[in-house]
Amino acid sequence: MPKNIIEELIDQNDHLTEKQRLILEAAVESFAEKGYAGTSTSEIAKKAGVAEGTIFRHYKTKKDLLLSIVAPVMTKLIAPFIIKDLNKVLNQDFERVEDFLRAMIINRAEFLNANIPLFKILIQELPFQPDLQKQLKEQIALKIYEKTKEITLHYQKNGQLLEMPPYRIVRMTATSIFGFLLGRYILFPEFDWNDEEEIEATIQFIMYGLARKGEAPEQA
Amino acid sequence: MPKNIIEELIDQNDHLTEKQRLILEAAVESFAEKGYAGTSTSEIAKKAGVAEGTIFRHYKTKKDLLLSIVAPVMTKLIAPFIIKDLNKVLNQDFERVEDFLRAMIINRAEFLNANIPLFKILIQELPFQPDLQKQLKEQIALKIYEKTKEITLHYQKNGQLLEMPPYRIVRMTATSIFGFLLGRYILFPEFDWNDEEEIEATIQFIMYGLARKGEAPEQA
Amino acid sequence: MPKNIIEELIDQNDHLTEKQRLILEAAVESFAEKGYAGTSTSEIAKKAGVAEGTIFRHYKTKKDLLLSIVAPVMTKLIAPFIIKDLNKVLNQDFERVEDFLRAMIINRAEFLNANIPLFKILIQELPFQPDLQKQLKEQIALKIYEKTKEITLHYQKNGQLLEMPPYRIVRMTATSIFGFLLGRYILFPEFDWNDEEEIEATIQFIMYGLARKGEAPEQA
Amino acid sequence: MPKNIIEELIDQNDHLTEKQRLILEAAVESFAEKGYAGTSTSEIAKKAGVAEGTIFRHYKTKKDLLLSIVAPVMTKLIAPFIIKDLNKVLNQDFERVEDFLRAMIINRAEFLNANIPLFKILIQELPFQPDLQKQLKEQIALKIYEKTKEITLHYQKNGQLLEMPPYRIVRMTATSIFGFLLGRYILFPEFDWNDEEEIEATIQFIMYGLARKGEAPEQA
DNA sequence: AATGAATGAGGATTCATTCAT
DNA sequence: AATGAATGAATCCTCATTCAT
Numbered sequence: 060m061p062k063n064i065i066e067e068l069i070d071q072n073d074h075l076t077e078k079q080r081l082i083l084e085a086a087v088e089s090f091a092e093k094g095y096a097g098t099s100t101s102e103i104a105k106k107a108g109v110a111e112g113t114i115f116r117h118y119k120t121k122k123d124l125l126l127s128i129v130a131p132v133m134t135k136l137i138a139p140f141i142i143k144d145l146n147k148v149l150n151q152d153f154e155r156v157e158d159f160l161r162a163m164i165i166n167r168a169e170f171l172n173a174n175i176p177l178f179k180i181l182i183q184e185l186p187f188q189p190d191l192q193k194q195l196k197e198q199i200a201l202k203i204y205e206k207t208k209e210i211t212l213h214y215q216k217n218g219q220l221l222e223m224p225p226y227r228i229v230r231m232t233a234t235s236i237f238g239f240l241l242g243r244y245i246l247f248p249e250f251d252w253n254d255e256e257e258i259e260a261t262i263q264f265i266m267y268g269l270a271r272k273g274e275a276p277e278q279a
Numbered sequence: 280m281p282k283n284i285i286e287e288l289i290d291q292n293d294h295l296t297e298k299q300r301l302i303l304e305a306a307v308e309s310f311a312e313k314g315y316a317g318t319s320t321s322e323i324a325k326k327a328g329v330a331e332g333t334i335f336r337h338y339k340t341k342k343d344l345l346l347s348i349v350a351p352v353m354t355k356l357i358a359p360f361i362i363k364d365l366n367k368v369l370n371q372d373f374e375r376v377e378d379f380l381r382a383m384i385i386n387r388a389e390f391l392n393a394n395i396p397l398f399k400i401l402i403q404e405l406p407f408q409p410d411l412q413k414q415l416k417e418q419i420a421l422k423i424y425e426k427t428k429e430i431t432l433h434y435q436k437n438g439q440l441l442e443m444p445p446y447r448i449v450r451m452t453a454t455s456i457f458g459f460l461l462g463r464y465i466l467f468p469e470f471d472w473n474d475e476e477e478i479e480a481t482i483q484f485i486m487y488g489l490a491r492k493g494e495a496p497e498q499a
Numbered sequence: 500m501p502k503n504i505i506e507e508l509i510d511q512n513d514h515l516t517e518k519q520r521l522i523l524e525a526a527v528e529s530f531a532e533k534g535y536a537g538t539s540t541s542e543i544a545k546k547a548g549v550a551e552g553t554i555f556r557h558y559k560t561k562k563d564l565l566l567s568i569v570a571p572v573m574t575k576l577i578a579p580f581i582i583k584d585l586n587k588v589l590n591q592d593f594e595r596v597e598d599f600l601r602a603m604i605i606n607r608a609e610f611l612n613a614n615i616p617l618f619k620i621l622i623q624e625l626p627f628q629p630d631l632q633k634q635l636k637e638q639i640a641l642k643i644y645e646k647t648k649e650i651t652l653h654y655q656k657n658g659q660l661l662e663m664p665p666y667r668i669v670r671m672t673a674t675s676i677f678g679f680l681l682g683r684y685i686l687f688p689e690f691d692w693n694d695e696e697e698i699e700a701t702i703q704f705i706m707y708g709l710a711r712k713g714e715a716p717e718q719a
Numbered sequence: 720m721p722k723n724i725i726e727e728l729i730d731q732n733d734h735l736t737e738k739q740r741l742i743l744e745a746a747v748e749s750f751a752e753k754g755y756a757g758t759s760t761s762e763i764a765k766k767a768g769v770a771e772g773t774i775f776r777h778y779k780t781k782k783d784l785l786l787s788i789v790a791p792v793m794t795k796l797i798a799p800f801i802i803k804d805l806n807k808v809l810n811q812d813f814e815r816v817e818d819f820l821r822a823m824i825i826n827r828a829e830f831l832n833a834n835i836p837l838f839k840i841l842i843q844e845l846p847f848q849p850d851l852q853k854q855l856k857e858q859i860a861l862k863i864y865e866k867t868k869e870i871t872l873h874y875q876k877n878g879q880l881l882e883m884p885p886y887r888i889v890r891m892t893a894t895s896i897f898g899f900l901l902g903r904y905i906l907f908p909e910f911d912w913n914d915e916e917e918i919e920a921t922i923q924f925i926m927y928g929l930a931r932k933g934e935a936p937e938q939a
Numbered sequence: 940a941a942t943g944a945a946t947g948a949g950g951a952t953t954c955a956t957t958c959a960t
Numbered sequence: 961a962a963t964g965a966a967t968g969a970a971t972c973c974t975c976a977t978t979c980a981t
Contacts, residue, residue: 076940078940078941080299093407094314094316094406094407096314096316096317097316097333097407099974099975099976100976100977101974101975101976102974104943109941110941110942110943111295111942111943111944111976111977112941112942112943112944112977112978112979113940113941113942113943115976115977115978116940116941116942119976119977120340120976120977121976121977140316148960156489156490165333183406185405186314186403187313187314219490220489220490221489221490223480224490227480228475228489230458230459230462231455231458231481231484231489232459232489233458234450234454234455234457234458234459235454235455235458237454237458238450238451238453238454238455238457238458239450239454241454242450245973257447260443260447261451263488264451264488265488265489266488266489266490267487267488267490268483268484268485268486268487268488269440269441269443269448269451269452269486270376270439270441270487271374291959296965298965298966308966319949319950319951320950320952321949321950321951329966329967330967330968331951331952331967331968332952332953332954332967332968332969333966333967334952335951335952335953336966336967337965339952340951341950341951341952353967410968418970462943488981517942518944518945533847534754534756534846536754536756536757536848537756537847538972539970539971539972540972541970549945549946550945550946550947551946551947551972551973552945552946552947552948552973552974552975553944553945553946554973554975555972555973555974556943556945557944558945559924559973560972560973561971561972561973563977571873571893582971619846623843623846626754626755626839626843627754627757632741663920667917667920669897670899670902671898671921671924673898674894674895674897674898674899674901675891675894675895675898677894677898678890678891678893678894678897679894679899681894697887700883700887701891704891707927718959733945736961738961759953759955760954760955760956761953761954761955764964769963770962770963770964771955771956771963771964771965772956772957772958772962772963772964772965773961773964774955775955775956775957776961776962776963779956780955780956781954781955781956787973814975821966847977
């Protein structure tokens with residue numbers, strides 16, 4: 060079960076040659092490091108150990124190469140964030156919101172950690188690729204909204220979550236989780252993180268906020 | 280009282296020519312739209328209605344032009360943290376954390392709203408500009424952390440905030456605020472936002488989390 | 500047996516493309532005519548019948564192109580001093596100084612005549628290319644001086660040359676030979692020269708200024 | 720009695736402003752150091768401490784500036800080499816060739832020493848300025864030939880010089896003197912020269928190659 | 940399929956020159 | 961006379977892309 064999307068891409072596409080694999084890997088590394096516009100195809104060719112022409116035999120243009128990398132990320136990285144784990148929740152695997160959140164954070168953290176370069180590329184190029192923006196907004200965001208509404212309603216019905224528009228609950232939860240992951244893996248990866256403690260604190264925060272009150276429920 | 284940094288730049292630097300203003304404005308627009316590496320100087324010149332050589336009379340290199348735009352954002356970004364807000368907190372101008380947060384969110388929202396293109400540029404170029412990274416990490420982030428630590432300790436002492444490492448409180452608060460601002464101004468600006476309600480909900484979330492409990496305090 | 504250095508370059512480097520040959524020839528012609536700084540790469544490309552980019556595929560920079568032309572001149576310039584002529588002198592192939600000088604003049608005249616454009620380039624660019632200056636002074640000049648010192652000492656020992664610091668004998672001989680070659684091939688090539696007579700006169704001039712003869716007047 | 724040609728230029732042209740002087744001096748320095756094509760007008764302006772536009776108020780083009788420097792050198796530096804000192808000789812100030820040569824060498828050495836930058840410029844630019852070449856060949860060279868013929872004939876008549884075409888005697892003499900000056904002031908100025916000894920040796924070299932003596936071996 | 944030499948449009952930057960002040 | 965901001969052509973060089981091998 061490969062977590063790395065590039066490996067998945069290669070595994071799933073049997074027709075991919077060795078050279079194509081090398082090109083893809085080199086491109087991911089370079090794009091993540093210097094950005095799409097800041098990376099030259101000759102650089103990629105050199106890093107991949109192939110001739111310049113070989114790249115264009117497999118990818119019609121440089122942008123084609125980028126899209127062949129980024130597009131799968133969109134569907135593989137973001138969609139599952141919501142969809143795959145959602146089923147477990149709906150199947151009652153997690154009675155409490157806390158448990159759902161914990162599973163989600165750990166799962167996504169592993170996933171992000173295995174795909175950091177891809178993530179960087181996605182974030183960097185989104186603003187300049189209207190195609191991707193559209194795809195992200197219309198397909199992914201829509202799915203998220205529909206599915207999370209179900210989750211939210213589920214936990215709201217059994218009294219675990221406040222009555223609040225689902226989009227807002229999703230935003231706040233996602234924001235808090237992503238804020239943690241961003242600091243953990245992108246901004247300060249060199250910091251000495253105590254992952255378990257930090258994850259529990261994040262869950263606590265999402266659930267019970269920051270206020271200290273005498274009558275507050277059990278806090279960590 | 281202009282909130283827009285480019286306007287401030289022009290107002291404060293009397294020696295800035297009309298041409299320089301045009302160049303700066305064109306550069307901001309282009310960089311925000313297509314990224315630094317994706318924008319050519321000839322493009323900027325054309326958009327500014329200026330000869331290409333004129334750009335290089337005022338900014339030695341293209342990167343110089345970028346830095347003259349981005350650097351001020353970094354310092355202006357943290358100005359209120361350092362100068363105004365800490366004193367207000369210590370002077371009891373904000374007795375309750377909620378009030379402090381509300382002021383902060385509104386203040387930063389205004390700032391962000393007035394400088395969206397600059398922000399996009401800053402975020403896009405940070406990964407590729409080690410200069411900026413260093414400046415941000417060593418100077419800006421450190422100052423923010425020191426000041427927010429003081430604020431946090433202040434509210435922890437008078438019992439309004441949980442006992443928790445300040446960096447974590449700062450992260451969670453910042454994450455939640457930035458998550459709101461991101462959705463509001465960058466990702467879905469066209470959505471019909473009820474700003475006041477959303478801000479109050481964000482404050483509530485930071486303070487009291489998402490859990491519904493019988494003994495929970497008054498919720499919005 | 501090509502005397503022309505460019506031809507040698509091409510003959511010796513089998514990997515040199517047709518295009519590279521054209522570029523080299525065009526560059527030599529242009530540099531000799533208008534100087535290095537006065538020649539544009541687009542000009543060279545046009546004259547060579549090649550795309551401008553092709554130049555930079557073979558020579559990383561314009562200066563690289565210059566050096567690839569000039570550097571060989573420096574080494575070929577001294578080849579006969581080092582390799583052939585010294586041995587001939589020591590082996591008594593040239594019993595008399597006159598014979599050695601005659602051989603040297605003819606040899607260098609042929610060489611110069613076959614490489615006039617290269618020579619012009621070398622002389623023109625020396626003052627502005629510290630690399631070349633250093634190379635010339637430290638490597639070439641030193642080797643020439645060492646070898647010529649040996650030759651001088653040889654002829655001084657057998658009584659054919661005056662007792663005088665070798666550097667001075669070298670200077671005066673070189674000066675006289677180079678003075679002839681300069682007039683003959685660079686300054687007044689269109690003049691109707693009687694080569695044999697001029698060479699003999701030059702030898703005579705050198706000799707009967709340097710020759711030690713009993714009847715000579717007071718010498719310094 | 721200024722020996723420096725630039726000073727002379729300024730002294731003789733009363734209409735030259737302070738700024739023009741500064742420009743001329745800066746241009747001479749820069750051209751000598753980096754060549755005409757390698758020097759930018761803005762560089763000259765900065766070194767002269769004037770505005771860029773000021774240069775073009777006084778010299779219509781960059782080449783105009785060069786010619787205003789180089790042209791006088793041609794007439795002042797080379798013509799006097801022959802003409803001025805010639806009169807002394809013809810006036811019998813120097814009975815012996817040796818004395819004439821000594822006076823000539825010393826005079827020209829001083830002159831060259833005072834005008835090294837100008838000299839470098841002249842030599843560097845001659846190959847690329849057909850105007851100057853023509854001027855040099857037709858005017859200067861012609862005068863040289865006429866005048867030196869007189870000198871040569873004079874000393875040939877009174878038996879001090881060999882019977883030989885005057886151009887050849889001039890070439891060999893000039894070559895030897897210039898060879899010394901070149902080494903002394905241009906190539907190896909940092910070397911510890913014993914000027915007097917070197918000059919005498921040069922004279923001896925010239926003389927006892929050219930002198931007609933009963934005991935001399937067969938001459939051409 | 941793979942190569943890599945060749946291309947030429949386009950990139951950032953420089954520069955001689957102009958002109959309004 | 962002097963300035964220096966402005967110009968835009970030209971410079972060196974890079975790069976995505978093509979194509980003969």
